[in-house]
Amino acid sequence: MSEVHVSEVRAKAGKARAASVVMNRMTTAQKNAALSAMADALITEQKLILSANEQDLDHGRSQGTSSSLLDRLKLTPERIKDMADGLRQVIELQDPVGETVQTIQRPNGLHITQIRVPLGVIGMIYEARPNVTVDAAGLCLKTGNAVVLRGGSAALYSNTTIINVLRQALQATDIPPEALQLIEDSNRSSVDEMLKLNDLLDVIIPRGGSSLIQNVVQNATVPVIETGAGICHTYLDASATVEMAEAISLNAKVQRPSVCNSMETLLVHQDYADRYLTALGETFRKAGVEVRGCQQTQHILPWAAAASAEDFATEYNDYILNVRIVQNLDEALEHISKYGTRHSECIITENTAHANRFLQEVDAAAVYHNASTRFTDGFEFGFGAEIGISTQKLHARGPMGLPALTSTKYRVQGNGQIRG
Amino acid sequence: MSEVHVSEVRAKAGKARAASVVMNRMTTAQKNAALSAMADALITEQKLILSANEQDLDHGRSQGTSSSLLDRLKLTPERIKDMADGLRQVIELQDPVGETVQTIQRPNGLHITQIRVPLGVIGMIYEARPNVTVDAAGLCLKTGNAVVLRGGSAALYSNTTIINVLRQALQATDIPPEALQLIEDSNRSSVDEMLKLNDLLDVIIPRGGSSLIQNVVQNATVPVIETGAGICHTYLDASATVEMAEAISLNAKVQRPSVCNSMETLLVHQDYADRYLTALGETFRKAGVEVRGCQQTQHILPWAAAASAEDFATEYNDYILNVRIVQNLDEALEHISKYGTRHSECIITENTAHANRFLQEVDAAAVYHNASTRFTDGFEFGFGAEIGISTQKLHARGPMGLPALTSTKYRVQGNGQIRG
Numbered sequence: 001m002s003e004v005h006v007s008e009v010r011a012k013a014g015k016a017r018a019a020s021v022v023m024n025r026m027t028t029a030q031k032n033a034a035l036s037a038m039a040d041a042l043i044t045e046q047k048l049i050l051s052a053n054e055q056d057l058d059h060g061r062s063q064g065t066s067s068s069l070l071d072r073l074k075l076t077p078e079r080i081k082d083m084a085d086g087l088r089q090v091i092e093l094q095d096p097v098g099e100t101v102q103t104i105q106r107p108n109g110l111h112i113t114q115i116r117v118p119l120g121v122i123g124m125i126y127e128a129r130p131n132v133t134v135d136a137a138g139l140c141l142k143t144g145n146a147v148v149l150r151g152g153s154a155a156l157y158s159n160t161t162i163i164n165v166l167r168q169a170l171q172a173t174d175i176p177p178e179a180l181q182l183i184e185d186s187n188r189s190s191v192d193e194m195l196k197l198n199d200l201l202d203v204i205i206p207r208g209g210s211s212l213i214q215n216v217v218q219n220a221t222v223p224v225i226e227t228g229a230g231i232c233h234t235y236l237d238a239s240a241t242v243e244m245a246e247a248i249s250l251n252a253k254v255q256r257p258s259v260c261n262s263m264e265t266l267l268v269h270q271d272y273a274d275r276y277l278t279a280l281g282e283t284f285r286k287a288g289v290e291v292r293g294c295q296q297t298q299h300i301l302p303w304a305a306a307a308s309a310e311d312f313a314t315e316y317n318d319y320i321l322n323v324r325i326v327q328n329l330d331e332a333l334e335h336i337s338k339y340g341t342r343h344s345e346c347i348i349t350e351n352t353a354h355a356n357r358f359l360q361e362v363d364a365a366a367v368y369h370n371a372s373t374r375f376t377d378g379f380e381f382g383f384g385a386e387i388g389i390s391t392q393k394l395h396a397r398g399p400m401g402l403p404a405l406t407s408t409k410y411r412v413q414g415n416g417q418i419r420g
Numbered sequence: 421m422s423e424v425h426v427s428e429v430r431a432k433a434g435k436a437r438a439a440s441v442v443m444n445r446m447t448t449a450q451k452n453a454a455l456s457a458m459a460d461a462l463i464t465e466q467k468l469i470l471s472a473n474e475q476d477l478d479h480g481r482s483q484g485t486s487s488s489l490l491d492r493l494k495l496t497p498e499r500i501k502d503m504a505d506g507l508r509q510v511i512e513l514q515d516p517v518g519e520t521v522q523t524i525q526r527p528n529g530l531h532i533t534q535i536r537v538p539l540g541v542i543g544m545i546y547e548a549r550p551n552v553t554v555d556a557a558g559l560c561l562k563t564g565n566a567v568v569l570r571g572g573s574a575a576l577y578s579n580t581t582i583i584n585v586l587r588q589a590l591q592a593t594d595i596p597p598e599a600l601q602l603i604e605d606s607n608r609s610s611v612d613e614m615l616k617l618n619d620l621l622d623v624i625i626p627r628g629g630s631s632l633i634q635n636v637v638q639n640a641t642v643p644v645i646e647t648g649a650g651i652c653h654t655y656l657d658a659s660a661t662v663e664m665a666e667a668i669s670l671n672a673k674v675q676r677p678s679v680c681n682s683m684e685t686l687l688v689h690q691d692y693a694d695r696y697l698t699a700l701g702e703t704f705r706k707a708g709v710e711v712r713g714c715q716q717t718q719h720i721l722p723w724a725a726a727a728s729a730e731d732f733a734t735e736y737n738d739y740i741l742n743v744r745i746v747q748n749l750d751e752a753l754e755h756i757s758k759y760g761t762r763h764s765e766c767i768i769t770e771n772t773a774h775a776n777r778f779l780q781e782v783d784a785a786a787v788y789h790n791a792s793t794r795f796t797d798g799f800e801f802g803f804g805a806e807i808g809i810s811t812q813k814l815h816a817r818g819p820m821g822l823p824a825l826t827s828t829k830y831r832v833q834g835n836g837q838i839r840g
Binding site: 021024025104106110112117119120198202203217218219221223224225226241243244247248250251255337355359360361363364365366367368369370371372374375376380381382392393394395397398407408409410411412413414415416417418419420 | 441444445524526530532537539540618622623637638639641643644645646661663664667668670671675757775779780781783784785786787788789790791792794795796800801802812813814815817818827828829830831832833834835836837838839
């Protein structure tokens with residue numbers, strides 16, 4: 001017996017680190033065979049998974065968990081099939097590992113190739129949806145990484161069973177089961193420990209609400225890819241086409257208000273507001289949207305509540321919309337610079353110069369001209385997968401596909417070169 | 421008078437943030453004109469700079485500062501000319517800002533362009549060399565960033581004067597002088613404050629010794645690009661050519677032992693050691709290198725000291741070398757995996773299969789076959805500049821040129837697309 005106590009987190013991260021060395025050698029065919037076996041196992045073992053999920057749901061109900069959270073937690077045969085299909089879709093995606101990023105031939109004869117390599121060991125910290133467990137496992141393995149998963153305690157039975165099923169499936173493949181690790185300790189301290197595990201984790205990706213993400217950003221010493229928060233704006237310029245302005249702004253608000261790329265604030269040019277805001281306001285009201293407006297907005301929409309500075313700084317993720325009337329493009333840009341979270345921002349205009357200024361000057365992961373901010377999404381961008389939407393500027397920005405889970409290295413080949 | 425006290429760090433970072441909005445609009449020509457004016461000013465105002473530097477040197481001498489640190493601190497007309505020439509070289513480099521990284525045409529008609537943009541505001545924390553002040557200013561401005569510099573207190577007079585000269589030069593250009601900020605508060609607390617300034621800084625790049633870098637990595641909540649530490653190995657395989665093995669390993673150790681890409685440990689295949697280690701050891705001894713060896717090494721080189729596990733884990737940056745004899749390539753790979761810092765690693769061999777395995781399996785920013793690890797450098801790689809050598813895997817890995825100081829954004833152009 002060792003005298004040193006090694007925590008669950010350190011022990012499992014250590015196993016993932018060892019497995020990552022093997023993962024680094026795996027071919028695309030070996031990784032795809034493993035993903036296929038994992039997908040099959042989810043279907044074969046779905047009774048086991050559903051029964052574990054029922055335990056989580058029972059526990060949740062006994063704790064008075066909200067029905068919306070229970071819904072996110074709940075698995076069905078259809079949802080399990082979706083998870084398996086998701087893994088099969090990852091098989092079809094191009095493997096970025098091994099790609100040549102650039103080749104450099106130096107005058108001294110050195111031949112330098114920058115190639116794409118796995119990140120190594122990825123830590124994922126997330127909340128209640130068990131499908132994230134499967135998604136993350138699939139995307140990390142496809143890119144040759146090992147992964148340490150720390151899901152929410154509400155889904156612990158489901159996640160434990162899913163990971164057991166996936167690891168069992170890996171036994172018959174070349175991929176080491178140890179490449180998939182799940183932290184079962186649901187105390188907050190296990191998250192705290194992951195955040196400081198610089199010798200074993202190469203990156204931590206948080207997925208979930210803003211308090212989860214802020215805890216990771218504020219306390220991690222391991223490099224983090226920040227995802228999530230979106231206070232997104234749509235600006236209706238004076239020359240916006242009325243039908244387009246209505247269709248896009250309504251879509252941005254109500255098509256799925258709970259997600260980060262939905263609109264929280266509508267900025268309206270004075271001239272547009274004078275002519276069309278009465279009708280547009282009515283459209284939002286009929287769609288069940290509570291409008292909170294600036295003073296000028298309240299003048300045009302007397303039924304609207306007043307919007308405070310705090311409202312402009314709030315990500316509602318709900319059927320609530322701030323409306324502010326601005327005098328010109330500059331005022332719209334200033335508002336976005338002050339309140340935006342650099343996620344997705346949109347201008348509706350027929351004025352090309354205004355569109356170009358907006359696209360150039362707004363500092364955000366995605367800037368739109370005449371299209372809904374709801375398109376900021378890995379699938380909608382054609383990446384075939386999405387690990388999350390990065391709202392930071394380092395490493396990856398915006399929707400992250402498989403390349404975001406890779407790094408690079410330089411291979412330098414010589415014939416005896418030394419530095420003079 | 422405001423009742424709220426705003427610290428120097430927050431006030432200056434806020435000015436840099438505001439300037440970064442203007443910087444984002446600057447053309448390459450505008451930025452190059454500013455760099456040229458800065459270079460001219462360094463020469464015109466060199467008396468002022470030399471006199472300030474003399475104050476730092478006087479202060480250093482009175483504090484008993486070591487002569488090597490005083491040498492790094494000392495400016496001369498030649499060194500000032502080198503700094504000005506460095507700025508002029510940056511003018512010649514291609515501006516990465518505005519480059520199209522990829523274009524995506526979606527079936528729904530959305531046209532997506534991923535373009536390179538400045539990071540925004542870069543924080544640099546560094547030590548005694550005043551040339552870093554000029555280097556960092558030039559590279560950050562060329563890439564459209566504002567920069568907040570926090571140099572070592574030993575160079576405070578020099579840095580303050582240099583920044584005043586550079587900002588004065590910017591007055592006559594389109595670049596806002598506020599884009600260059602120097603923190604003059606030499607208390608440790610000003611560094612601590614920078615590390616947590618997530619709302620104003622987009623990234624912090626530390627440059628200096630390992631304690632400076634570890635302080636930043638351990639305490640920053642702002643994203644960090646870690647640079648620096650290098651425990652680099654050279655492995656002499658059984659089939660290594662004797663002349664090449666000697667030339668490369670000697671170059672890797674003694675050409676400039678103080679830098680991060682120099683060799684700390686020589687791994688030698690048993691067969692090579694049996695035949696050639698006696699002569700090679702003598703070569704190192706004659707070059708003034710202290711050898712610390714494993715037991716087998718001491719058997720062949722009886723004059724060598726014993727190498728401990730701690731020695732293998734130490735970055736000497738000095739005329740000291742660990743030597744370990746290994747049975748085969750696997751043992752060499754294991755040693756590197758255990759003790760390497762993922763910086764630069766080299767194999768000398770005529771065996772192609774061994775070379776390929778080494779290049780594939782070693783996890784490091786740069787992996788070498790038959791060339792000295794001393795080439796891990798932005799200039800040697802042909803980048804024309806170097807902000808530092810990243811030893812992390814996110815964002816940038818290895819020598820960082822101008823693109824490492826940029827991010828990207830997606831411009832999405834539509835004609836009314838909404839999400840279904």
